Amino acid sequence: MSTDGFTTCLWFDGQAEEAADFYVSLFENSERGRTVRATEAGPGPAGSVVTVDFVANGQKFVGLNGGPEFTFTEAVSFQIDCADQTEVDFYSRALVEGGGEQGPCGWVKDRFGVSWQxxxxxxxxxxxxxxxxxxxxxxxxxxxxxxxxxxxLERAYAGE
Known part of the structure; x- marks a missing residue:
């Protein structure tokens, strides 16, 4: 039995390559992997990206251009554990740029619709x-x- 870990598959509507490039640029310990393109047999136009493998912050992902059938919801999110306020500010700002939105309680939805804590x-x-x-x-x-x-948060915690 092979136990090569888990890979999270993210379903995009044509933005898998753009999303992979964004996440790889945002997080340390990240890299692009294999890109699978459609052939004349499909799916989609020949040469279009079907999947792109990438690692973001050490976590394995595959971005799948599956079309508009499914969209992301907050039911699944990725938590970014930040060491300090500088990191909180950096990730919050970067994930909101380009069409994302800041939500309550530290949640952010990026421009692709993926939710982050x-x-x-x-x-x-x-x-x-x-x-x-x-x-x-x-x-x-x-x-x-x-x-x-x-x-x-520290002031509230201390009762101030």
Whole structure:
């Protein structure tokens, strides 16, 4: 039995190559892999991209140009664990550029419709604190935010 890990397949409506290039440019430890193009037999026009393999931040993906039959929803998202506010700001801004949108609680939908959670590692520490009052204050503050603000989360957590 082969256990080569998992590859996440993302279904696009003609933007698989553009999306792969975007994600590879955004994340470290990323690279483009094989591109499969349609033949005269299809699917789609000969020479058009059917799939593109890529690695983004060490995670394997395949982008599939499957057409408009399916679209992304927030039911599936990718969490970006950020070390500090600089990373939160960078990923939030980069994912919104070109037609994405900032959602509540650190969620961002990129221009391809893929949902991301841009989360500072410090938030995870705060909301898992065994002191439920402190954790609750941090969670309450997070629920009022769009892009997450670590300094404001820290103030809420401390009861300020």
């Amino acid at each position: 841009v989360v500072p590692a410090r938030l995870t520490e705060m909301i898992s604190d065994p002191d439920r009052a402190r954790a609750g204050r941090a969670m309450g503050a997070m629920l009022t935010m769009h892009k997450l603000d670590i300094a404001a």
